[in-house]
Amino acid sequence: MVQGTVGYLDPMYFYTGRLTEKNDVYSIAVMLIELLTRKKPFPYVSLEGDGLVVYFVSLFAKGNLLEILDPQVMEEGGKDVNEVAILAVACVKLRGEDRPTMRQVELTLENFHSPKQYVMDDVVVDKSKKNRT
Numbered sequence: 001m002v003q004g005t006v007g008y009l010d011p012m013y014f015y016t017g018r019l020t021e022k023n024d025v026y027s028i029a030v031m032l033i034e035l036l037t038r039k040k041p042f043p044y045v046s047l048e049g050d051g052l053v054v055y056f057v058s059l060f061a062k063g064n065l066l067e068i069l070d071p072q073v074m075e076e077g078g079k080d081v082n083e084v085a086i087l088a089v090a091c092v093k094l095r096g097e098d099r100p101t102m103r104q105v106e107l108t109l110e111n112f113h114s115p116k117q118y119v120m121d122d123v124v125v126d127k128s129k130k131n132r133t
Contacts, residue, residue: 007041009023038070
């Protein structure tokens with residue numbers, strides 16, 4: 001029996017009753033949208049009556065994501081925010097066949113990781129400098 005939280009389950013699963021890798025791709029995208037907006041997919045409803053995913057995709061298509069993106073995420077995420085939004089929109093396409101594979105999602109997300117820096121306790125550490133002992 002399939003278990004999941006409302007808002008994260010792929011709507012195509014409800015139509016077909018089949019579980020595929022593309023169902024997981026949809027769920028990952030919902031989490032990305034949640035991280036970008038800091039809004040829960042359930043029980044979020046826009047003023048137009050749309051759920052979070054539909055509203056996010058609609059605003060993306062109109063070029064109005066600023067209406068729903070979290071300001072802190074925009075400030076700290078820089079140019080990567082738009083790239084993550086593009087990925088999320090691709091992953092929530094209605095037809096599973098039109099979505100990327102989980103491996104493609106993984107590789108795309110890995111490309112956002114800077115090999116030279118990481119943040120540790122609010123301090124940017126440059127990994128390209130060798131530690132001296």
